[in-house]
Amino acid sequence: MKNKGVLTVNGFLASESFNELYGFFLDAAKKHGIELAFKKNSELLFDAVNNKPIFDFEADFVLFWDKDVKCAKQLENAHFNLYNCSRGIELCDDKALTHIELSKHDIPMPRTIIAPMTYANIGYIDTDFIDTVIEELGLPLVIKECCGSFGQQVYLAKSRDELIATITQKAGTALIFQEFVETSIARDIRLYVVGGKVIASILRENMSGDFRANVANGAKVSPYNPTDEEKKLAIKACDKLSLAFGGVDLLFGKDGTPLLCEVNSNAHFKGLYECTGVNAAEKITEFIKEDIN
Ligand SMILES: Nc1ncnc2c1ncn2[C@@H]1O[C@H](COP(=O)(O)OP(=O)(O)O)[C@@H](O)[C@H]1O
Ligand SMILES: [Mg+2]
Incomplete structure (x- = not known):
């Protein structure tokens, strides 16, 4: 029976709630006869050009509990079996x-418009597209940073001015606009x-x-x-x-x-x-x- 796994986590997120999650997985592994080692993404470095791991372990699976997609892709290229896979995480x-x-x-899904990309040092110097966004989605509307969690990067814009204020502040960050589902x-x-x-x-x-x-x-x-x-x-x-x-x-x-x-x-x-x-x-x-x- 294959039973050797590695739990991969982000080495830089050492908060209490993350530690608790790891504890849940270690207990579950014990109960199911799985040997579960623990590796931080910072311990999983690769010689990227040669796709050669700069670490030494074997595993039947990697429980990849992080969003480090590049680390996940390199592990897959080195034939590790990932849950979730890098594409799903990405x-x-x-x-x-x-x-x-x-x-x-x-x-x-709620109606959604992906914000056109701009650069942090340039920002949204032309805001004409905002009128199209408001015409299509109405107000209020929801603005989300593409990468975010715990609701922390999700905003409600009640007016054109609020919308402009948020996107100006977030220029250079990938955003989406979404119909507010009342x-x-x-x-x-x-x-x-x-x-x-x-x-x-x-x-x-x-x-x-x-x-x-x-x-x-x-x-x-x-x-x-x-x-x-x-x-x-x-x-x-x-x-x-x-x-x-x-x-x-x-x-x-x-x-x-x-x-x-x-x-x-x-x-x-x-x-x-x-x-x-x-x-x-x-x-x-x-x-x-x-x-x-
Ligand atoms: N289009 C929407 N209309 C109304 N409420 C929304 C909409 N999108 C998100 N929300 C609310 O905001 C919360 C956070 O949004 P979500 O997309 O799940 O981001 P996060 O990754 O931060 O959880 C949701 O759980 C939901 O309550
Ligand atoms: Mg959510």
């Missing part, structure tokens, strides 16, 4: 890439998918006055029983994004129609566990064990 890390990829697969204000659902199945779901509601339903912004969670439509959507999104596991955020569209908001390739699961009792680390470990054997 497509999820950038919200514009997620929407562009899923647009090929008939996935309902029917989902301060509420969304998170479906956790592992190996093509929804293992647990939560409803997140924010009563603090913030439109964002992230727990980091004050949202409260409760167990949620997703409809078949919501489950199918979450599973399909993970499949099309090449994810073995992922946290899928869905918004409530008109008449309750689910709309895909974003997908996280390595979604935190402690809150999910406390709310539902489902341990995603165990489900992920079971899935990988079965998949490699």
